[in-house]
Amino acid sequence: QKEVEQNSGPLSVPEGAIASLNCTYSDRVSQSFFWYRQYSGKSPELIMSIYSNGDKEDGRFTAQLNKASQYVSLLIRDSQPSDSATYLCALNQAGTALIFGKGTTLSVSS
Amino acid sequence: KAGVTQTPRYLIKTRGQQVTLSCSPISGHRSVSWYQQTPGQGLQFLFEYFSETQRNKGNFPGRFSGRQFSNSRSEMNVSTLELGDSALYLCASATGGLSYGEDIQYFGAGTRLSVL
Numbered sequence: 001q002k003e004v005e006q007n008s009g010p011l012s013v014p015e016g017a018i019a020s021l022n023c024t025y026s027d028r029v030s031q032s033f034f035w036y037r038q039y040s041g042k043s044p045e046l047i048m049s050i051y052s053n054g055d056k057e058d059g060r061f062t063a064q065l066n067k068a069s070q071y072v073s074l075l076i077r078d079s080q081p082s083d084s085a086t087y088l089c090a091l092n093q094a095g096t097a098l099i100f101g102k103g104t105t106l107s108v109s110s
Numbered sequence: 111k112a113g114v115t116q117t118p119r120y121l122i123k124t125r126g127q128q129v130t131l132s133c134s135p136i137s138g139h140r141s142v143s144w145y146q147q148t149p150g151q152g153l154q155f156l157f158e159y160f161s162e163t164q165r166n167k168g169n170f171p172g173r174f175s176g177r178q179f180s181n182s183r184s185e186m187n188v189s190t191l192e193l194g195d196s197a198l199y200l201c202a203s204a205t206g207g208l209s210y211g212e213d214i215q216y217f218g219a220g221t222r223l224s225v226l
Binding site: 031032034036042043044045046049051088090092095096097098099100101102103 | 143153155166200208210211218219
């Protein structure tokens with residue numbers, strides 16, 4: 001089983017809609033989770049980090065963590081064409097490595 | 111505050127050669143991690159250096175090595191290049207690094223390596 005799994009997409013949403021990105025992981029020891037955004041040809045940039053069960057909101061972005069279900073999600077409200085990118089889910093594996101999923105490609109149409 | 115700087119941005123090498131990539135972290139950051147990104151495998155962790163010591167290592171062959179200098183700048187070396195080493199190599203810097211689970215890693219622009 002892959003350590004971090006994401007639906008590769010593409011996930012297509014219209015402008016103004018809510019985009020929901022999901023990630024599951026297999027390592028129960030992991031405590032720290034991150035969402036990075038990567039535009040084509042660019043490097044990853046941090047969108048959100050989350051360490052406790054529940055929701056964490058930052059502007060249009062909400063990260064949700066459920067450690068019992070080993071599930072992390074990212075909601076993007078009022079999606080904009082500029083949100084079109086690949087979203088990478090990552091976890092800190094017991095302080096030894098940052099493990100990434102392969103990413104979900106989001107396309108927001110105007 | 112300057113971000114993470116990687117040089118060179120692009121490299122073309124032939125099989126069997128070796129290559130050295132450089133990474134200058136954000137000022138004050140002591141941890142530098144290296145990653146390989148390919149379309150097939152995604153972003154994969156290579157290794158982390160902290161205070162000139164390799165602290166963690168991913169599952170890559172010994173042809174991949176690195177080092178860190180006293181000013182926290184890091185270099186990554188790949189010897190005996192193979193076609194499959196063609197990838198985007200990213201470095202990321204952090205204050206305390208992976209041992210501090212909540213520490214954020216900031217990525218450089220990457221070095222695009224093509225092996226012919």
